[in-house]
Amino acid sequence: MALEKPKPKRLYQVWKGSNRFFCGGRLIFGPDVASLFLSTLLVAGPAIAFCIKMYCIIEDDNTAHRENGRWYAVLAIGIILTVLDITLLFLTSSRDPGIVPRKSTPPESDEAFDLNTPSMEWVNGRTPHLTLPRTKDVIVNGHPVKVKYCDTCMLYRPPRASHCSICNNCVQRFDHHCPWVGQCIGIRNYRFFYMFISTSTILCIYVFVFSWINIIGGEGGIWHAMSHDILSDFLIVYCFIAVWFVGGLTVFHFYLICTNQTTYENFRYRYDKKENPYNKGMIENIKEVFLSKIPSAMNDFRAFEQEDENMLMEPTTPNLLQSITSSKEKIDIEMGTKLAEGSGLSLPEILRNLDYDDIESNLKSKEGSASDCPGPFFYPVEPKDSVQSSAIEDGTKVEENSDEVTSSHQTTTPLNQA
Incomplete structure (x- = not known):
């Protein structure tokens, strides 16, 4: 009876990173995706409460037959800002930030051993990482830039890429891992991240201002209105605190955009002490972030996995591997390695040609008749x-x-x- 062929898996099903995939690999989140719900609550909760407050004011004005046309506009703008902010938050969190594809084998080293013996070829094949330099130089806009080798992804990272320890991926133009959106911020979602924090800043200022207008326009004075309008009091305090956080992020990242830096580069490399090879001037830097085309994803997580041929390779002579004698095992131990069955690795040519059965029989014959040995x-x-x-x-x-x-x-x- 023929064995049933296993069903092929998609790339997102076998991905070695820490990402969380939904909708068949169409949505990509970080491992801390649960924090997205908290961020959504912190944004949508006060905004919805503000919209409800504006709706109540409109209804009261309709009951009192007062002019309420301005409050309709305030309510409409509040709803638009809230929906836009939540949408940008979702786009930032569920988008591939620019994950660099992993390699199944290390890259070939430019520095090889001078000796070309079978044993050295075998050692080089089993331990290729020993010959790989940890860094190498590439030229970016006429400036030499060092790129590092990633042991996890087994590749030399592209310029400005870094490995995120939380998502366990190398990310293009890595900025930082944001715990509030539960995702890395990279080349493919940085635009949405900045629009999210800037929209949040605008929304905080908007709610803060009109909450004060509502209190000032109340009957009986400011203190009387504040004592009777607890919701407006809460919105004023909440937005005053939040605007320092999201507003500070907005100003800081606007500075990074104008100087063409990332958060990682700003904290690590300090371009104020050396020239930034990526800086093209403020106008060009802003165009690069907001007006340039977002690069396509380097991984198609919905594509079927391309299985590695080395992993599918089976030994052609399994009986030979099963008939390894104790003498062969002793030789392996003396060499400092142990041959693993089914690993697809082979001994050097000089060791494969040895007849281990004859070696063992000769050793036994010498032990049995040491005095009769001809020499x-x-x-x-x-x-x-x-x-x-x-x-x-x-x-x-x-x-x-x-x-x-x-x-x-x-x-x-x-x-x-x-």
């Missing part, structure tokens, strides 16, 4: 009318005389007389 310079010579295999099966008894060496099945001749 290291005597080798058996096969008669023309006999077969070597029959001699081995029947056994050999070597007797040494003063003038000649005789055997019941074979004759030995000194090496210096041959």
Whole structure:
């Protein structure tokens, strides 16, 4: 009965990063995606409460037959800002930030061993990472920039890329990992991230201002209105605190955009002490972030996995691997390595040609008849009318005389007389 072929898996199902995938790999979140719900609550909760407050004011004005046209506009703008802010938050969190594809094998090293022996080829094949330099220089806008080798992804990171320890991915133009959106901020979602924090700042200022207008326009004075309008009091305090956080982020990232830096570069490299090779001037830097085309994703997480041929390769002679004797295992241990069955790795050519059965039988024969051994310079010579295999099966008894060496099945001749 033929074995059923396993169903092919998509890339997102076997991805080694810490991302969380939804909708069949169409939505990509970080491992801390749960924080997205908290951020949504912190944004949408006060905004919805403000819209409800504006709606109540409109209804009261309609009941009192007062002019309420301005409050309709305030309510409409509040709803638009709230929906836009939540949408930008979702786009930032659910989008591929620019994940660099992993490699299944390390890149070939430019620095190879000078020796080209079979044993060195075997060592180089098993430990290629020993010959890889940790960094190498690339030229960016006429400036040399060092790129580092990533042991996890087994590749040299592109310029401005870095490995996120939380998402366990190398990300293009890595800015930082934002716990509030639960995602890395990279080249493909930085635009949406900045629009999210700037919209949040505008929304905080908007709610703060009109909450004050509502209190000032109340009857009985400001203190009387504040004592009776608890919701407006809460919105004023909440927005005053939040605007320092999101507003500070907006100003800081606007400075980074104008100088073409990332948060990671600003904290780590300090371009104020050396020239920034990516700075093109304020206008061009702003265009690069907001008006340039967002690069396509480097991974198609919905594509079916391309299985590695090395992983599918099976040994062509399984019986040979099962018949490894204790002598072969001793040789492996002396070499400092242990041959793993089914790993697809092979011994060097010089070791594969050894006959381990003959080595073991010779060792036993030397232990059994040490006094009868003809010496290291005597080798058996096969008669023309006999077969070597029959001699081995029947056994050999070597007797040494003063003038000649005789055997019941074979004759030995000194090496210096041959």
